[in-house]
Amino acid sequence: MSQTYQQYLKEHHEQHLEELFDFLQIPSISSLSEHQPDVRKAAEWLKAELGKTGLEHTAVMETKGNPVVYGDWLHADGKPTVLIYGHYDVQPVDPLNLWKSDPFKPEIRDGKIFARGVSDDKGQVFMHIKAIEALMETEGELPVNIKVLFEGEEEIGSPHLAPFVEAHQELLKADLIVVSDTGMPELGKPTICYGLRGLCGLEIHVKGASSDLHSGEYGGGVQNAATALVELLASFHDQDGRVLVEGFYDKVEASTPEEKEAFAKQAADEGQIQAQLGVPALFGEKGYSYAERTSVRPTLEINGLQSGFTGEGLKTVLPSEAFAKVTCRLVPNQDPYEILSLLKKHIEAHAPKGVTVSVTEFDKGYPYVTPRKHPAIQLCGKAYEKVYGVPVTYTRGGGSIPIVAEFDRILNIPVVLMGFALSSENAHAPNEHFHLENFDKGIQTICTYWNELKTLPLS
Structure with a gap:
């Protein structure tokens, strides 16, 4: 031919x-x-x-x-x-x-x-x-x-x-x-x-009162499920983006010299990325480049939130429920089942008063x-x-x-x-x-x- x-x-x-x-x-x-x-x-x-x-x-x-x-x-x-x-x-x-x-x-x-x-x-x-x-x-x-x-x-x-x-x-x-x-x-x-990177995910369900409450009559006296969820989610990271879940980094290995050299050669134009994404600044774990943070470092991210009234206008309620979907990207030696166990321990230890917190596991991948x-x-x-x-x-x-x-x-x-x-x-x-x-x-x-x-x- x-x-x-x-x-x-x-x-x-x-x-x-x-x-x-x-x-x-x-x-x-x-x-x-x-x-x-x-x-x-x-x-x-x-x-x-x-x-x-x-x-x-x-x-x-x-x-x-x-x-x-x-x-x-x-x-x-x-x-x-x-x-x-x-x-x-x-x-x-x-x-x-x-x-x-x-x-x-x-x-x-x-x-x-x-x-x-x-x-x-x-x-x-x-x-x-x-x-x-x-x-x-x-x-x-x-x-x-x-x-x-x-x-x-x-x-x-x-x-x-x-x-x-x-x-x-x-x-x-x-x-x-x-x-x-x-x-x-x-x-x-x-x-x-x-x-x-590997993957594991879960959904956090925060349950407060038996139904949404009038914020004028009950505000200040009953825990707000949305507020409780926000408090819990905030406990996952420090101000520099490092994950605060105990044991999360225990099995993470440092990059090899060969990998560090490769990352240096691949150095991304962070200003261009920032402009492309339309954000005022890039953010992530302190001490690592953007390329490292998005490939060889593990992460914990909030993927979705739901609570209370989200329609047009204002409805003054204390939400009775709040949900969040969370996923982690994992690097070699991190076991998704072990990381999920650590996350659940963290959630249990940091559960706010006045609400019940439950967890549903989702995807897992090595x-x-x-x-x-x-x-x-x-x-x-x-x-x-x-x-x-x-x-x-x-x-x-x-x-x-x-x-x-x-x-x-x-x-x-x-x-x-x-x-x-x-x-x-x-x-x-x-x-x-x-x-x-x-x-x-x-x-x-x-x-x-x-x-x-x-x-x-x-x-």
Whole structure:
């Protein structure tokens, strides 16, 4: 076949965008039960697309929750086998009024595709499909063996994927796993993420009187549930952003000299970040740079608050209840179950008088780090550099993909985090978008990587 995959991708660019838009129009929101039919529709869409590329054994496979999508091509004798992981579920769109366009009617503006899920993670999943298609159409085969596994519950913590992987270890056996659900600091600066923070979360429920009370008649005599919650939440940090939960930092290791050197090279323009975010100042744990605080240091964040009257105008009540959602990002050696135990002890010790405080646990995920000098990671860096034309940087990500640590535990193979999104692309927020430049170069980089991996020693 005389046509190169680069020529094929250029020739079919508009067609590929139309296909991506079809995928993005499916509101596969895993956290909302009314969208379960849409989640399944997205899975069926993926199965059909995988079949068109030439992958075999394509299937929508059931779990105790949303289904996973599988497919493979295993005809590269003597070459490595790559397991590609991604997710097809997306976050809710609230608040809808802040979107400049319909989140499920994709639009291109200023060189960016705007739609829910385009950056996290449908766009990056789709790029792998098109890379497979381009190689199959131009070369008639793949340079390595490929297996794909796309799930529909990542945005709710992948509660059913680990049991699925446990039960299908032979099916998913591979030499490495490639995950495209991370990103780059900015356009033109390819970055390989070799580690992720873990995660744990909980909801705090503060209960006061049996119902809301008139603030004139009862104010000053009865504890206000909202005030009590604010007092409790304030006990989590000191004025410099350090977490005050006893034992929280006990197992946190200091960055290595190599990591510190890498952070110095990656030094972010904090003034530019501040301006981009529209905040008067950046803030965080004293003694660490912005890059360190957002990747290799653990955090405790308040994600949501609810209490009392929040409608238009004023209603003078003492709220009887107050809720807060809290999550922690964890670094190596921090166990999410142990951290949750420490949080509950702290909450019990600091519970204000006059209210009852209870806790509900949520997502848990372990942190993960791959040795950055592993051949699979170095070959990935080589692929980025060939396409982007600049040196790749290596960093640890601030986000969490809980299933990555589970892959490591169950399958015991290296995980390469090969992302193309930008942190500024509003994943999980209104006006999520994805840059066309990374869409185009990303597919080329994936194709290049598969060709580089032909030299990887088999495990």
